[in-house]
Amino acid sequence: MTNIPPSENSYVVDQESATEMARLIDQDAMVSRQMGGLFPPDIDQGRVHDVLDIACGPGGWAMEVAFEHPDKHVVGIDISQAMLEYATAQANMQNLQNIEFFFMDATASLEFPAASFDLINIRFIVGLMWKEIWPELIKECKRILRPGGILRITDTDDALIGANSSEALEKLSILVTRAFYRTGRSFAVDEWANHFGLTPMLSNFLLEAGFTNIREVPHMLDYSAGAPAHFSHTHNLEVAMYLIQPFLRNAGIASQEELEQLYEQMLIDLRQDEFFGIWTFMSTYGEKSA
Template sequence: MSNIHPSENSYVMDPESAMEMARLLDLDIIVNKQMGALFPADIDLGRVHDVLDIACGPGGWAMEVAFEHPDKHVVGIDISRAMLEYATAQAKVQDLQNVEFRFMDATSKLQFPEASFDLINARFIVGFMWKEAWPELIKECMRILRPGGIVRFTDTDRGFSPTNSAALEKFNIFASKAFVRTGRSFCEEENANHFGLTPMLGALLAEAGCENIREIPHMLNYSAGEPAHFALAHNCEVGIALLAPFFKKTGVASQEEHEQLYQQMLREIRRDDFRGIWYFMSAYGEKPL
C-alpha cells in the first residue's frame, strides 16, 4: 500500500502532544467500560492467539488485553514516538511480557508477513485516515490476517454530539467542514455535521472480502448528572482545544474565533442542564477460511 498524501502529517492533532496522550488514555477507559468487553462477545477467543492493535496510542487497549489474557501475544503500532515510549515503559512497569509496541504508519504498507494475526483491532482512527486510505488499510488487514481471523473497527461519525450546546454543535460543523476539505469525509456536504463513516464500515469490510459482518452500535449519555459526564466532557474540552491549529489550517475558524467559541462551550457544557449523547459503532468480520 503506497502512502496516501505522504507529504502531510495525517493526524488532525499533534501526535506527540502530552495532552493528547492523556486524552487518549482517558478515552480508552471510557470506551472499554461502555463496550463492556475487550473482544466481541460472539467470537471464539480460543482461536485468538496473536492480536494487532492499529494506532494503539499510549497502549491502553493493548495492555488491557495483555493483562487479562496472558496467553495471547499483542502488538500495538502507532506513528507517535512519545506514545510508543510511554506504552513500552508502562508495559515494563506492569511486567507485561506478552505485549510489544512498534513504530508503523497505518496509511502505508503494514510491515508484517501474510497471515500473522488472528484478530486486528482499530479504534477511532478517523482522525488520521483519508477517505481513499480506508479500503487500502482493510486490504492490508486481510493480507496479514489468518484464515478465520477477525478484523474490527470501532469509530464515530462526529464529535461528542448531539448536544444542547450551541457552541459544541458549531465545533462539530467546523470538524465536518475541515474533514471534507482535507479528503477525510465520506460525506461531501461541509455542513452535514458528520463524516459519513459508520454507514461505510460494513460495506468496506465486505468489499475487502470479509464474511459474517456484524455491526454493533454504542451510545453513551454524558449529560450533566450522568456518571460519564465529567470524564467525557473533559475529554471533549481537551480534544477541541487541540483541534485549533487544524481548524485554522483548513480555514474553518481563526484562532480568535476558536477561542471565543471555546469559552462559550465551556460554560454550556458545565451547566446543570447540559444534555449530550455520543454515538459510535463497531463493525467486524472474518477472513474466509
C-alpha cells in the same frame, strides 16, 4: 498501499503531544467500559492467540488485553514516538512479557507477513485517514489475518460530540466536519453535513474486501449532566476541542478569535446542570474467510 508524504502529518492534532496522550488514555478506558469489554462477546476467544492494535496510541487497549489474557501475544503499532515510548515503559513497569510496540504507519503497507494475526483492533482513526486509504487498509488487514481471523473497527461520525444542548458545541462540531470534508477525510456528500459519513461505509468496505459474517454494533454514551460518563467525556471534549484548533484554523474554517469564543462558551455550557449530550459510535467487524 499508498504512502502518505512523510512531510505531512495525517493526524489532526500533534501526535507527540503529552496532552493528547493523556486524553487517549482516558478515552480508551471510557470506551472499553461503554463497550462492555475488550472483545466482541460473540467471538471465540479461545481461537485468538495473536492480536494487533493498529494506531494504538499510548497502548491502553493493547495493555489491557495483554494483562487480562497472558496467553495472548499482543502487538501495538503507531507513528508517535512519544506514545510508543510511554506504552513500552508502562508495559515494562507492569512486567507484561506478552506485548510489543512498533513504529508503523497505518496509512502505508503493514510490515507483517501474511497470516500473522487472529484479531486486529482499530479504534477511532478517522482523524488520521484520508478517505481513499480506508479500502486499502482493510485489504492490508485481511492479508495479515489468518483464515477465520477477525477485523474490528470502532469509529464515529462526529467529533466526539453527538446530539447535545450546547449551541457552541454544535458549532464546533460543524467546523470539525467541514474541516474533515475540506481535507479529504469525510465521506459526506456536502461540506455542511454535520457528520463524517464513515460508519455506514465500513460494512461495505469489509464486504468488498472479502470478509464474511459482518456485524455492526452501535454504542451510545450519555454524557449529560449527572450521567456516570459526564465528567470523563466532557473532559475528553475540553481537551480535544482545544488541541484541534490549529487544524481548524489551518483548514481556513475559522479564525483563532472565533475558535476561542466558541471554546469558552462550550466550557460554560458543559458545566450547566441542564446540559445534555449523547455521543454515538459503532463497531463493525467481520471474519476472513477460512
